[in-house]
Amino acid sequence: MKPIRYVPFVAIITAIAAIIAYWVIYNNNLNYTNQEKEILNRFTSNFESVLTGQERAANLFYNQVIASDKIMDILKKVPERYGKEKDELRSQLYNELKDNYAKLAKQNFRQLHFHLSSGESFLRFHRPDKYGDNLFPVRYSIEKANKTLKMAKGFEEGRIFNGYRFVFPILDGENHYGSVEVSVSFLAISEAIKEIENVNTTVLFKKDIIDQKVFESEKSNYNLCKAAPDYVFDKSIEENQNEKISYQLFNQIASAHKEKFEKILKQKYATLNDILYDNQNYLLINIPIPNVKGKQIGNIFIFYKNDELKTIKESIYGKLSILILMYLIMFLSGIIIIKRDRKIIKSRELAKKSEEILTESDEIKSRLFEIITHDLRNHFNAVNGFLDLLNKRINLNDDKINKLYHGLNDAVELTNSLMDNLFVWSRMHIDKIETTKTRFEASSWLQKELTRFKTIMKRKEITLINNTKGTVYFNADVDMMKYIHQNILLNAIRYSSKKGKITTQIVDHGTHTTLTIKDEGKGMSNSEVSNILNQDSWSGSKIRNEIGLGLLITRKLIDYQNGKFQIESAKGVGTTVTVEIPK
Incomplete structure (x- = not known):
């Protein structure tokens, strides 16, 4: 008998501690993951917004400048001219647009480049002396724009510079005269991101792409990345005064975390990484750069000092320390x-014959369980008192302490409700339940009961609506109604989604009074509702999985008062529970 009494107790408190620990760890991890997603989404949205802004500027330039009659008259003549005549048109076009190109450069646009429909370079404003080379083999965006006669856009490495390119087909009605490209440098994109948020940025390109496409004379525009020899830096970014600090810091972080950095570069999608460098926590956002064809050609990195994710990670230790302390107190x-109970059992065994012990063993077990749950309730009341003292003595203005305190308070409140159910269940089994009906004012009673679960609902962001109108009375057992309301409301909270809504109402119908609690949670099937309404015992693992102890006790307590218990529920809609007590 002694092991039977000891093992269940240890199992119960261990199970409770394990459930609370799982809940704490799960919520901490969920909070960490959600924060990660929020940060990553914010920066990828910023990046996309910058590109959208550059595209609008490029479209505006094309429509107002390139598509003007004066420029189009020059471009229409180019396909028909050769030799010196074509050179004269090139010079004419350059003179007409050089001032516009200077304005573009001030807005951080890097290139203005005209091409013939055959893919031949006609005029590079950034290198006017380089023309005549066929670009189709190395510049898919130019080939695409000239063959589809639609604008092509995206990241692409060129013969001289890299950049985000907007290639417009030059059209006059159905006539096609080639294409023009306006491109923006990564330096411009980096500066635009920094205008949105105070961060560091840098860009890496795959070395093999640069080796394949760039003119040999222009490869000096790039420097090798020491931390990743297969990648290179754009020299214009590296030497820019505003970008130099970001470039140096990135090199130091990447060199200190080479293995991790190599894994980051292999990612095919945007990632967020929490990195410790020089006793500082940095968040590093990696956004892979695809070219016009969708092939990855490099990575843009956004990084800055941030301890937020580290704080979320470390907060778990304090919560678990308090949980362990509670477990030891309970143990x-x-x-x-x-x-003490072993002494009681021993005295009973000495006082009674073996036959009486066998016939009364079930009653002894139930009484012993009643004693244990009664004493545990007293201890949890002491813990509640200790929490109230903490609330008065400790400054809860600190967000971390405030969250920790309310989380612990919720856990104790939920455990108290479990102890209440176990206590009532044990008294039911030894027929010690007595019904004492009294007439009491239900409106204020309901308001007081709802206050007990205020913090639990607040943490879950549940909206509570009390639709009780005027003064209403119950003719019922006050303690029983407390347990009934507590169990139904806790189930509504447990199965409500975050930011859900729970509605309560007490109505006097003359011959009887009803208590209704409605939630918008996940709901139940007809078979699940039937099990709750028809099951008479709580034994067997299958039943325990389908019916909670609290709901079984609730139904029994309603039966003691000759009341009625109704459940209306639908999957994905919610559940409405109605308790009817006769007057």
Whole structure:
């Protein structure tokens, strides 16, 4: 008998501690993941917004400048001219647009480049002396724009510079005269991102792409990345005064975390990484750069100092320390109770014959469970008192302490409700339940009961609506109604989604009074509702999985008062529970 009494107690408190620990760890991890997603989404949205802004500027330039009659008259003549005549048109076009190109350069646009429909370079404003080379083999965006006669856009490495390119087909009605490209440098994109948020940025390109496409004379525009030899830096970014600090810091971080950095570069999608460097936590956002064809050609990195994710990670230790302390208190209290109960069992065994022990063993077990749950309730009341003292003595203005305190308070409140159910269940089994009906004012009683679960609902962002109108009375057992309301409301909270809504109402119908609690949670099927309404016992693992102890006790307590218990529920819609008590 002694092991049977000791093992269940240890199992119960261990299960409770394990459930709370799982809940704490799960919520901490969920909070960390959600924060990660929010940061990553914010920066990828910023990046996309910058590109959208550059595209609008390029479209505006094309429509107002390139598509003007004066420029189009020159471009229409180019396909028909050769030799010196074509050179004269090139010079004419350059003179007409050089001032516009200077304005573009001030807005951080890097290139203005005209091409013939055959893919031949006609005029590079950034290198006017380089023309005549066929670009189709190395510049897919130019080939695409000239063959589809639609604008092509995206990141692409060129013969001289890299950049985000907008290639417009030059059209006059159905006539096609080639294409023009306006491109923006990564330096411009980097500066635009920094205008949105105070961060560091840098860009890496795959070395093999640069080797394949760039003119040999222009490869000096790039420097090798020491931390990743297969990648290179754009020299214009590296030497820019505003970008130099970001470039140097990135090199130091990447060199200190080479293995991790190599894994980051292999990612095919945007990632966020928490990195420790020089005793500082940095968040590093990696956004892979695809070219016009969708092939990855490099990575843009956004990084800055941030301890937010580290703080979320470390907060778990304090919560678990308090949980362990609670577990030890419960365990030691249980040992004291068990020692006392062993003496009780021993005295009963000496006082009664073996036959009486066998016939009354079930009653003894139930009484012992009643004693244990009664004493545990007293200990949890002491813990509640200790929490109230903490609330008065400790400054809860600190967000971390405030969250920790309310989380612990919720856990104790939920455990108290479990102890209440176990206590009532044990008294049911030894027929010690007595019904004492009294007439009491239900409106204020309901308001007081709802206050007990205020913090639990607040943490879950649940909206509570009390639709009770005027003064309403119950003719019922007050303690029983407390347990009934507590169990139904806790189930509504447990199965409500975050930011859900729970509605309560007490209505006097003359011959009877009803208590209704409605939630918008996940709901139940007809078979699940039927099990709750028809099951008479709580034994067997299958039943325990389908019916909670609290709901079974609730139904029994309603039966003691000759009341009625109704459940209306639908999957994905919610559940409405109605308790009817006769007057």
